[in-house]
Amino acid sequence: MRFTRQATAALLALLTLPACAPSDGAAATPAASGKGTPAPVADAGAGAPGIGDADFPLDGNGGYDVGHYDVTIGYTPATKHLDGVTTIDATATQPLSRFNLDLRGLEVSEVTVDGAKAGFDRRRDELVITPATALAKGARFTVKVTYAGEPKPVKDPSNLGTYGFIPTTDGAFVASEPSGSKTWFPNNDHPADKATFDFRITVPRGLTALANGELTGKTAAPGGRTTFTWRETHPMVTYLATATLGKFELRQGRTAGGIPNLAAVDPAYHDALGKLYRVSGEVTDYWSKVFGPYPFSATGGVVDNFSAGYALENQTKPMYGGFDPDTSIIAHELAHQWFGDSVSIERWKDLWLNEGFATYAEWLWSEHTGGATAEAMFRRQYAAKNDPIWKYPPGRAKPGDLFNQSVYRRGAMTLQVLRRAVGDETFFKLLRTWVADHKYGNATTPEFIALAERLSGKQLDTLFDAWLFQPSRPEV
Numbered sequence: 001m002r003f004t005r006q007a008t009a010a011l012l013a014l015l016t017l018p019a020c021a022p023s024d025g026a027a028a029t030p031a032a033s034g035k036g037t038p039a040p041v042a043d044a045g046a047g048a049p050g051i052g053d054a055d056f057p058l059d060g061n062g063g064y065d066v067g068h069y070d071v072t073i074g075y076t077p078a079t080k081h082l083d084g085v086t087t088i089d090a091t092a093t094q095p096l097s098r099f100n101l102d103l104r105g106l107e108v109s110e111v112t113v114d115g116a117k118a119g120f121d122r123r124r125d126e127l128v129i130t131p132a133t134a135l136a137k138g139a140r141f142t143v144k145v146t147y148a149g150e151p152k153p154v155k156d157p158s159n160l161g162t163y164g165f166i167p168t169t170d171g172a173f174v175a176s177e178p179s180g181s182k183t184w185f186p187n188n189d190h191p192a193d194k195a196t197f198d199f200r201i202t203v204p205r206g207l208t209a210l211a212n213g214e215l216t217g218k219t220a221a222p223g224g225r226t227t228f229t230w231r232e233t234h235p236m237v238t239y240l241a242t243a244t245l246g247k248f249e250l251r252q253g254r255t256a257g258g259i260p261n262l263a264a265v266d267p268a269y270h271d272a273l274g275k276l277y278r279v280s281g282e283v284t285d286y287w288s289k290v291f292g293p294y295p296f297s298a299t300g301g302v303v304d305n306f307s308a309g310y311a312l313e314n315q316t317k318p319m320y321g322g323f324d325p326d327t328s329i330i331a332h333e334l335a336h337q338w339f340g341d342s343v344s345i346e347r348w349k350d351l352w353l354n355e356g357f358a359t360y361a362e363w364l365w366s367e368h369t370g371g372a373t374a375e376a377m378f379r380r381q382y383a384a385k386n387d388p389i390w391k392y393p394p395g396r397a398k399p400g401d402l403f404n405q406s407v408y409r410r411g412a413m414t415l416q417v418l419r420r421a422v423g424d425e426t427f428f429k430l431l432r433t434w435v436a437d438h439k440y441g442n443a444t445t446p447e448f449i450a451l452a453e454r455l456s457g458k459q460l461d462t463l464f465d466a467w468l469f470q471p472s473r474p475e476v
């Protein structure tokens, strides 16, 4: 994710208010996703209502691991009505007499587990499911949830803005980081549980539905509608799922390196289409050389007419919310395909592994294209002695202020300091080894530090501690 300059200025203005100052060491504000009272303590055999991320106690769920989602939705922009059926293939990691999915709003009409009707209950954003027969540890099971209603995005003006399933004048802009995918389908809403996806999205004729991965079909549906089917065969975190739909102009082809490339723009951004397509292709091919082979089967980008004030790195389909992206932000979102999408965080506190790396990629792109070098970018940032980033250690993203500038810029600076310490050859080998070792999986900051030490043969604890974990400006 990256905020546009305008939005960043607005956020910075907000953050100067004492109540939400991010960097004064005050206790963290409540979780960004607005969780309230936790569900009652789980009884024996009940899956936990959270996946175990202490900063976001109700995000995700315990007791099972999702392998695949089949998300079928019909959406009518004129009425903002969504009909949905989500089928989830999962494996029980403990005996389960009941378990939770995350779902916010929307009306559930039926839940089945392995084809048998199951009991269900709603507790805030938790859908509590009681299968007719308890599941054994290791059992593979299928849960099917039928639901409908008007999706409501999450609105969090002090931190992230609006995210989730966001209605637009002609459809919907769907960008869900960190926990907004529960606004449009039931799921295990935390990056620690990755899964493959099929999407079947039915919209009024003339509209286009864009989801992750590859388009596998476009067929006429009853009522003068069109069904788009998309398949993401590589594991994906829930916040990267999209079903952005509306009027779009498309340009399709392949990058010079042979990767299928799809650019889509709302007609209001007609003039942005050519550049979006071309630059997305160039950046994808260049990162494939720097970071290692492109991890997915398609690349591209989507500009929609919702002024989100940010871009999000939706897997294979970065979304730009209401602006014509410059090259730097395209470089950022496409670097996330390696850092964040293929290699995903296990806990939100490690978010610098996504944002610090993607910001550093902006500096690498500048260096590559004859602009300021990464070292020059570093020096410029380091010179600002009173920058609030020095009080916010980026290696520990705060739940009430996840997307703090420090996680981005001081995270990127950490990588430049590391590059100086280990040299270019080891540094770029480290980036490639990191993405190869954790491809399609999850990873943590201690794992990155350990790999950096192993490949460089150097003791780097002091460097990482000063740059990632101390609330002060490190000496260089």
Ligand SMILES: [Zn+2]
Pocket: 001, 002, 332, 336, 354, 355, 358
């Ligand atoms: Zn980002």
